[in-house]
Amino acid sequence: MIAQPPTGPRHFSLLRQLHLADAFTLLxxxxxxxxxxxxxxxxxxxxxxxxxxxxxxxxxxxxMDVLDGRIARWRHKASPLGLQLDSLADVVSxxxxxxxxxxxxxxxxxxxxxxxxxxVGCGISRLARYNVSASSLSDDQGKVTxxxxxxxxxxxxxAAILAGLTATGHSANASPLDVLELGPxxxxxxxxxxxxxxxxxISKTLRIPKP
Numbered sequence: 001m002i003a004q005p006p007t008g009p010r011h012f013s014l015l016r017q018l019h020l021a022d023a024f025t026l027l028x029x030x031x032x033x034x035x036x037x038x039x040x041x042x043x044x045x046x047x048x049x050x051x052x053x054x055x056x057x058x059x060x061x062x063x064m065d066v067l068d069g070r071i072a073r074w075r076h077k078a079s080p081l082g083l084q085l086d087s088l089a090d091v092v093s094x095x096x097x098x099x100x101x102x103x104x105x106x107x108x109x110x111x112x113x114x115x116x117x118x119x120v121g122c123g124i125s126r127l128a129r130y131n132v133s134a135s136s137l138s139d140d141q142g143k144v145t146x147x148x149x150x151x152x153x154x155x156x157x158x159a160a161i162l163a164g165l166t167a168t169g170h171s172a173n174a175s176p177l178d179v180l181e182l183g184p185x186x187x188x189x190x191x192x193x194x195x196x197x198x199x200x201x202i203s204k205t206l207r208i209p210k211p
Contacts, residue, residue: 032093110185122198
């Protein structure tokens with residue numbers, strides 16, 4: 001009697017579903033997570049090298065984010081799993097990591113932290129909306145023609161501003177990161193950039209052509 005092959009789930013079945021593009025997506029997520037850890041280490045040690053390491057990992061994450069889409073189109077291999085992986089990696093690299101960078105730079109006032117949380121929440125919401133609406137924004141070839149709201153990778157603009165302030169020697173309590181005393185808590189005005197950018201990400205009327 002010929003033995004039948006097992007019909008149950010195979011070992012490492014999730015890994016077998018991944019495509020080459022998904023490996024670059026995971027590298028995106030690894031870079032974002034590494035940035036968060038580097039910013040944490042900077043806060044513990046005060047060693048600026050960790051701050052710059054975290055800042056440098058964010059552009060690397062962007063490169064991986066661009067490559068995963070191009071590789072998927074080149075190989076004509078994309079999947080719903082890959083779409084979800086991409087969004088989850090983007091939340092880490094372009095949502096949580098820039099917020100952690102703001103905190104590490106000195107945005108730690110009582111009013112700053114709700115703005116950072118708002119920014120991350122907007123990033124999560126923006127990606128969730130994209131996942132459920134991508135088909136309606138696509139052309140006849142299935143390519144998304146435009147973004148609804150600012151794409152979350154544009155948060156690297158915030159990271160660039162913070163890096164520039166740090167490079168020019170501005171501390172959390174020196175202009176232009178001066179502190180405002182509002183009631184019981186402090187507010188660094190630059191934290192308002194996170195509010196503005198977060199609101200732009202969830203905007204329904206702001207439409208940006210997709211390259």
